[in-house]
Structures are given as C-alpha cells and as structure tokens.
Amino acid sequence: MKALENSNIDSNELCQKIRNGEYLEEEIINSLRILGIQGRWDEVWNVSHALGIEISWIQDAEGAVFVDLGSSGEVRLSAPIGAVLPFQLWIHTHPWTAYWSFTDRTALRNFAGLLEVAIVLGNDHWKRSRCRLTMGQTLPDGIEDPLNMWTDEEIQQYPVVSEVMA
Numbered sequence: 001m002k003a004l005e006n007s008n009i010d011s012n013e014l015c016q017k018i019r020n021g022e023y024l025e026e027e028i029i030n031s032l033r034i035l036g037i038q039g040r041w042d043e044v045w046n047v048s049h050a051l052g053i054e055i056s057w058i059q060d061a062e063g064a065v066f067v068d069l070g071s072s073g074e075v076r077l078s079a080p081i082g083a084v085l086p087f088q089l090w091i092h093t094h095p096w097t098a099y100w101s102f103t104d105r106t107a108l109r110n111f112a113g114l115l116e117v118a119i120v121l122g123n124d125h126w127k128r129s130r131c132r133l134t135m136g137q138t139l140p141d142g143i144e145d146p147l148n149m150w151t152d153e154e155i156q157q158y159p160v161v162s163e164v165m166a
C-alpha cells in the first residue's frame with residue numbers, strides 16, 4: 001500500500017468496466033478505498049450504482065479503511081475483522097436517496113460513542129450525522145433513545161467538502 005492518497009483512479013473507466021463485466025472484485029475494493037480517502041464520494045456512489053449494490057466504507061481508529069461490497073439490499077454497519085474501535089467514519093451508499101433507514105438508525109443507536117461520523121450517499125446528494133458523545137463514552141443516564149446522541153443535519157449536495165474529514 002504505497003501513497004494510496006495519490007493514486008489516480010478513473011471512476012468513469014471503472015464504471016464502464018463494470019458494465020462490460022470486465023473487472024475484478026479486488027480492483028473494485030481497492031479503487032473504492034482510494035476514492036473514499038480522496039473524498040470523491042459522488043464517485044463512490046457512481047461505482048455502487050454501476051455494480052447495483054450498496055457499499056460500506058469504514059475508517060477505523062487508526063485510519064485503516066475497510067470496504068464491504070454489500071448485496072442489493074441494505075448494508076449493515078458491523079466491525080470488520082482487524083478494525084479498531086472507535087471508528088472515525090462510516091460511509092455507505094443507498095440505491096438512490098440518502099436518508100437514515102430503519103437499519104441505519106439501529107446502527108447509529110448501537111454505535112453511539114463508537115463512531116464519530118456517519119454518512120449516507122445518494123445519487124446527487126448525501127446526508128451526515130455526527131455523534132455528540134466523546135468517543136468511548138458510554139450513554140449518559142436519562143437518555144431514552146441513543147439516536148438523540150446524533151446530530152440531525154440537512155441533506156447536502158455533492159461535492160463533499162473536506163471539512164467533513166477533519
């Protein structure tokens with residue numbers, strides 16, 4: 001893994017390869033890892049759309065990135081083998097519209113204090129939620145719903161600005 005951040009990924013070419021059925025899963029996963037690190041999340045969505053599946057992208061406590069190619073159904077947030085909690089960022093794609101689905105809201109509840117930022121990607125927009133807890137902090141007494149520990153933010157248009165990664 002050398003200079004990943006500087007790798008030059010052509011996501012249009014990758015989508016074309018996918019449509020032609022000429023791709024290796026390893027190439028897709030590597031490309032998605034890099035596109036995510038480079039903050040090119042609209043292109044991550046494009047690749048997921050070409051594949052017809054939902055993608056999950058996790059950056060762990062040490063900055064390592066884990067990509068999971070889901071099925072055409074909803075991807076779930078789970079801790080990949082070797083990943084270190086708490087996670088810095090979890091991004092996943094939806095087929096078209098970005099919102100917190102029932103499954104996603106369950107994930108946010110379960111990962112309150114274990115995940116800093118969650119982002120869901122749609123076709124031309126995305127949605128973010130940030131955990132208000134200090135990482136590693138357990139849920140304070142009197143909190144009825146852990147979902148209340150997450151910010152409720154407006155839908156945003158691409159491109160994703162870099163402050164999200166800060």
Ligand SMILES: [Zn+2]
Pocket residue numbers: 074075092093094099100101103104120
């Ligand atoms: Zn979702």
